Amino acid sequence: MQTKKRSPFTAIVLAVIIGLLVIALLNGVVRPTQVVVARVPIAPGTLLTKDLVELRTIPAGGKPADALTKVEDAEGKMVAVGRAPGDLIVQTVLGEVAGAGLPAELPEGHIAMAIHVDLASGVAGLLRAGQTVTVIGMISPDLITENPNTVLPAVIPDFSAPALTPVSMPTAEPTATPTPAPPSAPLARLAITGLKVLMVPQPFRYEEVPAGASEEQLFASARTSAASQDGSVIVVQVPTTAVEVTPGFKVDPPTLLAALDQYGLIHLALEPASGVTLDVSDVVTLNLGELYEEMNEHRKKE
Numbered sequence: 001m002q003t004k005k006r007s008p009f010t011a012i013v014l015a016v017i018i019g020l021l022v023i024a025l026l027n028g029v030v031r032p033t034q035v036v037v038a039r040v041p042i043a044p045g046t047l048l049t050k051d052l053v054e055l056r057t058i059p060a061g062g063k064p065a066d067a068l069t070k071v072e073d074a075e076g077k078m079v080a081v082g083r084a085p086g087d088l089i090v091q092t093v094l095g096e097v098a099g100a101g102l103p104a105e106l107p108e109g110h111i112a113m114a115i116h117v118d119l120a121s122g123v124a125g126l127l128r129a130g131q132t133v134t135v136i137g138m139i140s141p142d143l144i145t146e147n148p149n150t151v152l153p154a155v156i157p158d159f160s161a162p163a164l165t166p167v168s169m170p171t172a173e174p175t176a177t178p179t180p181a182p183p184s185a186p187l188a189r190l191a192i193t194g195l196k197v198l199m200v201p202q203p204f205r206y207e208e209v210p211a212g213a214s215e216e217q218l219f220a221s222a223r224t225s226a227a228s229q230d231g232s233v234i235v236v237q238v239p240t241t242a243v244e245v246t247p248g249f250k251v252d253p254p255t256l257l258a259a260l261d262q263y264g265l266i267h268l269a270l271e272p273a274s275g276v277t278l279d280v281s282d283v284v285t286l287n288l289g290e291l292y293e294e295m296n297e298h299r300k301k302e
Helices: 009-031 141-148 215-229 253-263 288-302
Strands: 032-038 053-059 110-117 134-137 187-199 232-239 243-246 250-252 267-271
Touching: 110 253, 110 267, 134 253, 187 243, 232 253, 243 267, 250 253, 253 267
Parallel strands: none
Antiparallel strands: 032 053, 110 232, 134 187, 134 267, 187 232, 243 250
């Protein structure tokens, strides 16, 4: 008995029907939609153009409420937060929107501050957004002599008006031998740890020029290096809660950073990814005058 051969046309028709049903089912469940994403890495402060962004299809359920859906809507807008390739362009990363960008990303109890850096104090331009840094503050003894109106060399009550009381003649008292004061010299001390870097200007960033770079790349690198020599500012995330800088003495970090930035010198140290944990009682203030005397005394004993 001869078996009847099945036509392959039937199998093809069934496969096409099943495929169409699957597509229809997925469209009904996934509901694809288009959103604007970054085509290339975009640094903070960049004005968007059509060459920097593109449209990408995603499920409607994964679309943020403030996502842009047209490339035209993104053109001419400034990005306040850096974007990696494929990151969505949403309203909250655009600098023109109130409450967008850095203010939207700051956690409660923190503010953003800009501080001055140069190649030495700014870790040679290796800093990047998202890293954490330790702040070392340095103050020169010339600070008080050069700013007598802004820096008080004594506590506030000593400058209050004298009380109207009869003046009595002081009695002679033996004077104690004064304790030798430490030499007047620059001071340095580790001040704050764990500050998150929020923004580093592109001209200040250290970048290697690849071998065989074009003349345009070499020119851009030289221009960036020249700009970084003049110094720059970086933005860090600073807690507003008071911290203990020396045992028993607390200060709020924003005021401390502002004072050091204006009258002293700030030096940054890049922390490891795991962070830095230090006991304030273990931190020692460095007096360069005392260090110099100690080195001389040690040399005399040899």
